[in-house]
Amino acid sequence: MLRKAIAVVIPLMLGVLTGCAPGTHTAYVTLPTENGVSAYRINNRSGALTTIVGSPYLTGNSPGPMVIDPAGKYAYIANRIDNTISLFRIDSLIGSLSEVMPRTATGLDPVAMVMNAAGNLLFVANEVSSSISVYSINSGTGALTLVAGTPVSLPPNPVALAVTPSGNFLYVVNSNLGLVFAYSVASSGALQPVAGSPFASGTGAFALAIDPGGKFVYVANSSVNTVSILSIASNGVLTQVSGSPFATGTGPVSVAVSTTGLYLYIANESSNNISEYSIDATTGFATEITGSPLSAGTAPSLLVTDPDGTFIYVVSQTSKTITPYTITSSTGTTATSGAGALSSTVQSVTISSPAGGMAVSK
Amino acid sequence: MTRKSVRPARLLFGLFLFLFGLTSAPLLRAQEAPRFDVFGGFSYLRFNAKTIGYPDYTNLYGWNGGAFGAITRRFGVAIDLSGNYGSEMSSYHFMIGPQYTWRRDRSKFFVHALFGKAQNNVSIVQPTRSGFESVGRSFGGGGGFDYDWKPKITIRVFQAEFFHDNTFGTTQNDPRVSIGVVYHFGHLGHRRKL
Numbered sequence: 001m002l003r004k005a006i007a008v009v010i011p012l013m014l015g016v017l018t019g020c021a022p023g024t025h026t027a028y029v030t031l032p033t034e035n036g037v038s039a040y041r042i043n044n045r046s047g048a049l050t051t052i053v054g055s056p057y058l059t060g061n062s063p064g065p066m067v068i069d070p071a072g073k074y075a076y077i078a079n080r081i082d083n084t085i086s087l088f089r090i091d092s093l094i095g096s097l098s099e100v101m102p103r104t105a106t107g108l109d110p111v112a113m114v115m116n117a118a119g120n121l122l123f124v125a126n127e128v129s130s131s132i133s134v135y136s137i138n139s140g141t142g143a144l145t146l147v148a149g150t151p152v153s154l155p156p157n158p159v160a161l162a163v164t165p166s167g168n169f170l171y172v173v174n175s176n177l178g179l180v181f182a183y184s185v186a187s188s189g190a191l192q193p194v195a196g197s198p199f200a201s202g203t204g205a206f207a208l209a210i211d212p213g214g215k216f217v218y219v220a221n222s223s224v225n226t227v228s229i230l231s232i233a234s235n236g237v238l239t240q241v242s243g244s245p246f247a248t249g250t251g252p253v254s255v256a257v258s259t260t261g262l263y264l265y266i267a268n269e270s271s272n273n274i275s276e277y278s279i280d281a282t283t284g285f286a287t288e289i290t291g292s293p294l295s296a297g298t299a300p301s302l303l304v305t306d307p308d309g310t311f312i313y314v315v316s317q318t319s320k321t322i323t324p325y326t327i328t329s330s331t332g333t334t335a336t337s338g339a340g341a342l343s344s345t346v347q348s349v350t351i352s353s354p355a356g357g358m359a360v361s362k
Numbered sequence: 363m364t365r366k367s368v369r370p371a372r373l374l375f376g377l378f379l380f381l382f383g384l385t386s387a388p389l390l391r392a393q394e395a396p397r398f399d400v401f402g403g404f405s406y407l408r409f410n411a412k413t414i415g416y417p418d419y420t421n422l423y424g425w426n427g428g429a430f431g432a433i434t435r436r437f438g439v440a441i442d443l444s445g446n447y448g449s450e451m452s453s454y455h456f457m458i459g460p461q462y463t464w465r466r467d468r469s470k471f472f473v474h475a476l477f478g479k480a481q482n483n484v485s486i487v488q489p490t491r492s493g494f495e496s497v498g499r500s501f502g503g504g505g506g507f508d509y510d511w512k513p514k515i516t517i518r519v520f521q522a523e524f525f526h527d528n529t530f531g532t533t534q535n536d537p538r539v540s541i542g543v544v545y546h547f548g549h550l551g552h553r554r555k556l
Contacts (some may be wrong), residue, residue: 053414054494095415
């Protein structure tokens with residue numbers, strides 16, 4: 001009797017013990033009024049978010065933009081009132097954040113940050129001191145060191161920046177002037193203005209995105225409700241493409257290009273919706289997808305794509321929600337009819353206060 | 363878990379002892395079974411860590427201890443305590459509940475319903491703290507199989523439960539399995555020959 005029971009129980013226990021954790025992503029949202037950052041686990045299948053235990057974690061004063069290194073080991077959050085950058089170690093198992101002191105000084109009001117694809121340079125736009133700071137990143141510790149020759153001064157109100165996938169060029173949007181400033185980036189991180197820079201965009205230029213191929217820059221002009229499309233030459237020079245700028249909803253404030261480079265999404269903060277476009281891979285021109293625009297809570301202001309290109313996350317500031325949208329899949333390398341449209345099948349996550357920034361780990 | 367939050371479990375235990383003392387005495391001579399069992403052994407808990415942001419379930423290993431007091435030959439009250447540990451996480455259960463036992467020769471099958479508290483801890487080092495813990499209500503049910511080895515010692519071949527915990531502001535459904543040794547004290551009725 002005893003032997004029979006053991007023969008049944010041991011295999012059962014071994015069966016229960018098996019099981020491995022699939023690779024999943026984590027998402028983080030900074031909360032400026034709470035001096036914290038909320039962390040979420042992303043469900044790979046549905047895109048649903050689950051709050052990570054202990055979240056929100058403490059940050060500096062008024063955390064805003066956030067970036068995560070390509071290895072997913074470190075996160076950087078700019079504290080806009082402290083004028084510092086907080087370095088966080090990301091727990092490899094849980095995804096929780098733990099700040100590594102000391103914080104790194106920036107210019108006044110670090111409003112935007114971006115990291116190059118290699119993960120060795122961090123670019124920071126300082127809105128009040130009107131400058132761009134560049135930091136080299138220690139691959140072992142994640143620590144930041146200001147690159148010699150930076151910060152680089154700009155006309156007042158740089159509000160957003162983006163770096164090409166190659167890491168060779170940096171583009172900075174100036175809201176007051178409606179211009180895009182272009183810089184070539186040396187391997188050391190030193191910046192050199194591109195010939196002909198700055199380039200015209202539109203009034204109230206507020207956000208920008210670069211396609212994964214590094215061929216086009218998309219700039220949201222929030223005051224005139226348009227998006228400008230600029231092609232990137234091999235020397236970094238920008239040229240408006242034919243048909244640019246094109247009309248969007250009211251108050252475009254965030255731009256995201258899908259990881260496939262086939263689709264463009266724009267958050268229209270004042271019309272409370274998301275505009276969806278397919279991208280012509282050759283010309284860069286965007287054509288609105290049937291069903292666009294899509295309602296997206298109240299005051300959608302942040303769009304973030306997940307690394308797998310399956311989901312788009314929309315942060316709506318007034319309704320204080322994060323909503324995952326699934327990107328209708330497309331086959332091949334060109335945009336196809338009906339693909340690229342967003343749909344939401346899972347519940348939004350409520351955030352306790354308006355967000356300052358969002359990032360998704362690779 | 364704070365010390366204050368453990369008190370309900372202690373109060374339940376005290377209440378159990380009081381009620382057991384009142385109800386068990388008249389029945390002692392009428393039955394033929396151990397009066398008390400004390401159990402200790404190894405346990406495995408599959409913690410539903412996905413509910414608190416982990417990428418998957420977490421395997422926790424540890425101890426399981428408990429006691430059983432027979433009121434009649436088949437009914438009694440079980441106390442169940444366990445501690446399970448894993449990477450950056452631990453889980454404790456402090457449970458009590460009714461148990462039904464069915465005996466045949468040297469074998470004993472039992473089922474029980476358990477109610478109590480769960481204390482779950484996650485070790486996440488933060489500048490101001492070393493981790494997070496949460497204490498919440500827990501209930502569950504399960505059973506097991508014992509096989510007599512010596513007059514006072516029984517092998518618990520298996521014990522399995524399913525717990526429903528309310529911690530960290532969410533709920534976890536966690537299966538637990540245990541094995542171990544049971545020691546008997548006293549008897550209800552005549553001692554059985556092995």
